[in-house]
Amino acid sequence: MIPPTRWLPMPVLSLLLLLVWLLLQQSVALGQWILGGVLAILIPMICRPFWERQPTIKRPLKLLGYFFRVLGDIVTANVQVSKLILDPRGRMRPAFVEYPLTLKENFPITILASTITMTPGTVSAHLRLDGRTLLIHALDVADTKALIDEIHQRYERPLLEIFES
Amino acid sequence: MLDTIIEGAIAFMLIAGGAFAFIGSLGLTHLKDFYMRLHGPSKTTTLGVGCTLIGSLIYFSREDGPIIQELLITIFAFITAPVSAHMLAKSALHHKLKPDPRTRGNPVELESEKPKHTVEEAPQGDSPLP
Numbered sequence: 001m002i003p004p005t006r007w008l009p010m011p012v013l014s015l016l017l018l019l020v021w022l023l024l025q026q027s028v029a030l031g032q033w034i035l036g037g038v039l040a041i042l043i044p045m046i047c048r049p050f051w052e053r054q055p056t057i058k059r060p061l062k063l064l065g066y067f068f069r070v071l072g073d074i075v076t077a078n079v080q081v082s083k084l085i086l087d088p089r090g091r092m093r094p095a096f097v098e099y100p101l102t103l104k105e106n107f108p109i110t111i112l113a114s115t116i117t118m119t120p121g122t123v124s125a126h127l128r129l130d131g132r133t134l135l136i137h138a139l140d141v142a143d144t145k146a147l148i149d150e151i152h153q154r155y156e157r158p159l160l161e162i163f164e165s
Numbered sequence: 166m167l168d169t170i171i172e173g174a175i176a177f178m179l180i181a182g183g184a185f186a187f188i189g190s191l192g193l194t195h196l197k198d199f200y201m202r203l204h205g206p207s208k209t210t211t212l213g214v215g216c217t218l219i220g221s222l223i224y225f226s227r228e229d230g231p232i233i234q235e236l237l238i239t240i241f242a243f244i245t246a247p248v249s250a251h252m253l254a255k256s257a258l259h260h261k262l263k264p265d266p267r268t269r270g271n272p273v274e275l276e277s278e279k280p281k282h283t284v285e286e287a288p289q290g291d292s293p294l295p
Contacts, residue, residue, distance in 0.1 A: 020237060023233045023234070023237055024234055024237065026232070026233070026234070074208070074212060074243075075212070077208055078185055078208055078209050078212045081188075081192070081204055081205070081208050081209055082185065082188045082209060085188055085189075085191055085192040085195055085196070085205065085209075086188065086191075092196075092201065092267070093267065093269070094198075094200065094201055094264070094265055094267060094268040094269070095268060095269040095270045096264070096268060096269070096270030096271065097270055098270070113247065113251060114244070114247035114248065114251075115247075117207055117208075117246075117247035117250050117251060118207075118208060118211070118243070118246070118247055121204065123200070123203050123204055123207055123250055123251075123254055124247075124251055124254070125200070125251070125254035125255060125257075125258055126254065126255050126258050135258070137200045137201075137203070137254065139201055139204045144269070144270065
């Protein structure tokens, strides 16, 4: 990772801002680089107090793999939920599941919660204040234990390896 | 030949997007309680919008050069949708909305109101609290 300096308290965010600016402008003219660069320095400096300490990404390649896995799961999730909605008999087994977290830092937990919401039949509803349990609402689940295991194996384990290993 | 394939891909994306968005909205009317209804917009509608945007991305990239803005919109939509769904679910829990009776699991968040009522009903005056 790029080490933070006084002018660039969050280098990755600055880089991302510059990139998004250039992409939105559809231009790599010198003026756009300068304007984007100024914004990329100013915005992180202004909003620095709101941010928590940034976690370090230890395995960027794994993160890419995780991204594509989630992308694929979003499509299967949608087909599953669509099936459930269209099923005329409406046989659903909704449940609240308490998911015990092993992740400790806030940012990976946020990613996990978002992933859970986007993937098959589950919406993360509440993170308890102690940061240890995530309350999940599932649309159709037969075995809550199996669901917890699946989330742990499929999503939390890779996140642990990427951010906290 | 290539044109036909690209046009087919665009049409497929648009139809898939429309179908997913429609099913997501259908879920809003069909599902029984708030928590179940949340699943529709958070997943299906997001993918619906995503598919439509990708269709539009292919179409306009072919017309006048590569366009990346729409890809950015798609990514932003996918990042923000789970957050809003999470906030909606959280506020529903806060309001103690009753889940469908078939729902298993009994989170503490939904029952913590009860002891408060017993306190209110208790005779006042001789409170043990200073």
